[in-house]
Amino acid sequence: MTLLIVTATRDEILPSIPLLEKQNTSYLITGVGMVATAYHLGQELLKNKYDLILNVGIAGSFGSRIRIGDVVYISKDTMAELGAENDQQFLSIEELGFGDSSWTGFIPPHIVLDLPQAEAISVNTTHGNEKTILKIKDRFPQTEIESMEGAAVYYAAALEKTDVIQVRAISNYVEKRNKANWNIPLAIKNLNEWLQHFLENHHTTIY
Numbered sequence: 001m002t003l004l005i006v007t008a009t010r011d012e013i014l015p016s017i018p019l020l021e022k023q024n025t026s027y028l029i030t031g032v033g034m035v036a037t038a039y040h041l042g043q044e045l046l047k048n049k050y051d052l053i054l055n056v057g058i059a060g061s062f063g064s065r066i067r068i069g070d071v072v073y074i075s076k077d078t079m080a081e082l083g084a085e086n087d088q089q090f091l092s093i094e095e096l097g098f099g100d101s102s103w104t105g106f107i108p109p110h111i112v113l114d115l116p117q118a119e120a121i122s123v124n125t126t127h128g129n130e131k132t133i134l135k136i137k138d139r140f141p142q143t144e145i146e147s148m149e150g151a152a153v154y155y156a157a158a159l160e161k162t163d164v165i166q167v168r169a170i171s172n173y174v175e176k177r178n179k180a181n182w183n184i185p186l187a188i189k190n191l192n193e194w195l196q197h198f199l200e201n202h203h204t205t206i207y
Contacts (some may be wrong), residue, residue: 001108004050005195006041008032011055015192021200026050034079034122034152041156045139052108052163054143054196056152058187059168060126060146062137066118066170069186071194073115074166077151078143080121080136090139101155106163111202115167115194122151128177140181146174168204 005027007013013020013027020027026048029042042052066072082101083092087162093101107113121143127133137143150166158163171190172182 001051003052006055012057016195021112037149037152053157055166057152058171061170062174068183071169072118073113074120076104076119077154078121079151102156108163120145
């Protein structure tokens with residue numbers, strides 16, 4: 001079984017790179033955002049086929065159930081801005097009749113993730129304004145996580161009919177922007193501890 005690790009920035013998986021290289025596990029640094037992710041992942045999948053894509057990174061949490069430092073599996077991800085404005089109403093791409101904006105993970109049957117699950121949105125502009133946060137929470141009341149790439153990975157994997165998992169560690173709450181409340185080092189530490197445990201425990205089934 002062949003595995004591809006996908007992440008936006010090198011820093012997000014830096015502590016795990018020695019293990020990835022030791023195990024000859026492929027990894028792809030796409031750059032930040034859905035456009036960069038879709039392009040670079042698409043180019044990689046044209047050249048190589050994988051049995052499993054694992055997208056990892058940090059993210060923001062909309063509420064207190066999922067706290068800073070927590071590591072979660074994203075069961076569903078949505079491109080939140082894909083659609084049109086109709087005065088005060090937002091029309092999704094589904095409502096416009098032009099396709100889909102949400103995709104789900106597909107976990108191989110032999111892999112068990114001992115992680116809490118959450119739904120996420122992927123955005124081009126992370127939320128840091130109280131009014132826009134209220135609006136997005138009203139549109140997506142079940143959503144607890146925000147990132148900038150996850151839905152693009154799920155989209156590409158769906159088109160390639162490839163199993164895909166997205167795992168995020170929480171670096172901040174989605175609130176009025178205040179970097180003093182962020183804890184990126186903790187999120188990266190916990191994310192990489194999980195990733196290394198995953199790689200070591202599934203080494204015989206992945207390779």
